[in-house]
Amino acid sequence: MNPLSESTYLVLLALYQQPLHGYGIIKEIEQVSEGAIILAPGTLYGVLKNLQKQGLIETIAIEKEQRKKKTYAITEQGKEALHIEYVRYIRMTKLSEKVIPGGLENERE
């Protein structure tokens, strides 16, 4: 499987703990990243469509809460894809730490 785009990874990550509706995903990512990452609506919409097509997320009907807003949930397949990417990121980080002496501290200067 191709590596997921950063935005795609973030959406799967946001849905990992709980199902969310569209704007809830933007808010979740904003909160967890402490305001550093704000996903734009056009990008999110495209990512959601693609993820649905690939079967990595699905829409679930929530009991008439907030006039039946569409809610997205991660699938087992989605969790697996997220996990593969997570492992890839860790591997990349470890590799970078080995090559760049001092790691991040060196980068900041």
Added chain:
Amino acid sequence: MRENKTTKKVAKRFFNFFEEEQWLQSMLDTGWVLKSYEDVDVDVGNCKYVFEPITDEQQKHIIYKIDYRDFSRKKEFQEYKELFEHAGWTSFSKSMWYSKHIFYTTSTKPQIDIFSDQESYKEREKRKMSSSLLGAIIGMLISIVCVVLYFVYEKPAFFAAAVVPFVSSVKCTMEFVRHKAVYRSVINRNKSISS
């Protein structure tokens, strides 16, 4: 109608969403704010914009952004609009039959956009290209059928009927070619950013 005196109607054809956004922005600089536009038209790609004069200070900070997307269900279109609405973007699209969606915001947050990655710009061009290509093929097929009918029945009306779909097919082809060039430039920009 008194209202007509204070509105400005412009028909214009764009082959580049970035240029279109810039043009809307430049209209704002000269004191005209977008009121509506007609995207559903027989004349392919010819968009009719309606502007009105700026009436309050806040309108001067408007930012326009364009997305391109087809909808097959009204509910999907509503959800799409709602998502943008929550994020502070209001749509001008009047119905689900609109493919080009112009949004505006008055937010003054820096770097505000409807897309937050380069991939999204690529996808926007791809969606536009595939719908232009489809339009070109359909237009060509219809005009070929008309020409065949003309040869079979020898009625000039069939030949005349072939003109409109043929012209729209040519316009769609032009759109496809121009947007493909934009698509390439988006990819190149991508490369120059990462290098």
